[in-house]
Structure formats: C-alpha cells, structure tokens
Amino acid sequence: MAFVLSHAYSGILLWWKNRKAKKNIDSYSKENTSSSARYAAFTGSFIFIFLVTHWATFWYKFNFDMQGMSYYEVVLGDEVGFANPFFSVFYIVAIALLGYHLKHGFSSAGQTLGIVGTEYEKLYNNLSIIFWFWIPLGFISIPLWFGFLVRLI
Template identity: 35%
Template structure:
C-alpha cells in the first residue's frame, strides 16, 4: 500500500483527489439548490420541511451525506496541502498558475484558490452549525403535514434570513464560491485528462455558466426571504 500512500501525498495524487472530490461536491450543489428552492414555495415551509425530513431519514441519502462530509474534509485538507506546497515551491507567491498565465476572472480565481477555499470552509462550518447542528440537537420545533410530523427547519431558516448581517454573509460567500468554481470546474476535468480541443471549450463554457447560475440561485433565496419577511 506504500505506492498508494505515496501517490496520495504527491502533487499529482493530491490534484486527482481534489478533482474527484470537487466534482462530487459540485454534483451535491445541484441537489442542494433544488431542495433549498423549496424555501420559496410560499406554503409556510411544508415542501421544504418534507424535503429536509426525506434528506435526513432516507438510509441511502444518509450514507451519501457521510461521504459528503468526508469529501469536504478531504478536499479541504488536500487543497491546503497542495496550496502550501505550491507556495513554498514559488517562494510564497501563490496557489497555482500566476495571472499572467490566465487573465481575468479565471486568473484571479486560479491564483487565489487557497484563500477562496479557506473562506468557503469557514462558511460551511458556520452554515452547518446554524442549521444542520441545530436540527440534530433537536432545538427546532415540529410541524405536522397530513398526519406526518417532521422537524420545522423552515422556521429556523426563515428567522435566520431576517438578519441582514447573515444575509450579506451568505451572499458574499456565494460570490466566493462562484470564483472558486470558475477555476475549479474546468481544472478538475483537465487534471483527470479530459482535455481535448473538441470538448474543452464546451467544458469551459459549462463551468462558467455553472459558476454563475448555481451560486446565484443560492444567493437569491435569502435575499427574497429577507425582502418578503
């Protein structure tokens, strides 16, 4: 198993792990956004609470969630290790290819992936404490829909998004995630060898669209809930 551990601690191995976990987390963002959009259903939280109950009670989903937590930690740890190694190799100049190799938004994201990733990790910790941990600790109320009693996570989310400071924090975090994705999306495919003149332009375009639309979808939710409170 020495070859495997050596591979995981090498620069190439870390990049492969970053790519695989990154693509897994990207797919999770789509599912999470679809669920969160239920907050805007205008039904007092019924659809969202039933969605939250399904996501926390279905055995397959629960197993996937453990993989998600592990993926987040592994992605962060490998990312920090790779960032530190690259900074040392370049005399502390940055995470990856400098801006003169990649102009514009993608260049900024490429040269600041470490800082962007750190901010995102802090956001995830705050986000999970604010909602997931409160629900697990049983500090939220209960609601009954058609004879089914579930935890009322909607009321907690709604109360949180009445706080302008948290809404701003959430929206700014989504901007950071967008920048992180705009480089990470295409970089993941390139690291895995999916890099062809016929397909790369499509992957780049899809990555840019995803990096804008998905964070925007998340950001719109607290804004609308705050403005309509």
C-alpha cells in the first residue's frame, strides 16, 4: 500500500511538473514521447479507481461479507461479479489500461537501468511483453469468459 501511494504521489508530481514545463512547447514534446508515456497519468489514475473499487467489492466481500457464499458465487454473481456486465466491462478496460501502463513502466525502467542501447535490450523488451501483455490478457480472459463468452455457448 505504501509503495502504491508513493508511486501515485511521485507520478502525479511528475505529471504536474511536465504540464507546467511544456505549456509552450506542446507539439515538440509530443514528438519525443511514446503514447503509453503520455497517457501514464490517465492510465495510472484509472488503475487507482479500479483498485479502490476492487477492494470495496471483492476484497471487502471475501473478508467481511461472504454470508456462506462460495468463491464462485461471489466472483460469478451479479452483485459485484461478472454476471453484472458493468463489472465485466470495467475489469476488461481497467486491466487493458494496466497492461498499457506497465508497457510504459518497463520501457522507463529499461532506460533507468541502462539496458536500452545495450545487447540486452531486445531480450529485455521480449521478456517485458510477458508482463505487460500476456499476464494482463490472462486476467482479462476471466471477465471476458464469465461475463460474455460463456453466455454465447
């Protein structure tokens, strides 16, 4: 929780400083940054909203309000689970944005750690795809399957 909050704090601070600094050179800065970097503040904020919602629903229910229900009844139910299309769509969008946020995170970490421009850059980029694309896709498969696809078969 402390890391999440300090990451959010430094991210917002950086976004604010950038905003002030590039007021007059907007078109210039756009050419030099990737879209995942430019949207990091937006995707990060959405992930924060997702996490708060996730805790207020699944986590709260699992820890304080199960009322004898099973795991599957909660996760697949229509109260906070994937039988409710709102939650399914919300999870799919939020996890896709989480993947996009991580894409920027990995490229930024690659710069910081000095991997970019070395012989390891290609390996690093290929490995990072597992974390920003394949693992989030695995998470997305749950609301996609239980929220929509399972109803079609």
